[in-house]
Amino acid sequence: MKITVEGKSLSELSSEELKAVRLELKAEYDYRIQETAFLFRNGDQVEFDGRRGEVIRGHVEKVNQKTIIVRVSADQKWKVTATLLRKVN
DSSP states (O other), rough: OEEETTTEEEEGSOOOHHHHHHHHHHHHHHHHHHHTTTTTTOOOEEEOOOTOOOEEEEEEEOOSSSSSEEEEEEEEEEEEEEGOOOOOO
């Protein structure tokens, strides 16, 4: 997939144009994370893939703007980006 902006490839854009594209992409990414975070509520059962590939399950303890605090056990909790979480039925 080749990305173009107003008919120009990224390599043809000026520094100012690239900066504007980066800011627009960051704003869109942040919006999508926040939108996803609002789908979760305290107490929801969730899971996510850990750093070593294992599935980690827990419940939502706190919902922040972009991250969710997931309580896994009495002494362990994780701060996870909302887009990485899946609800468990």
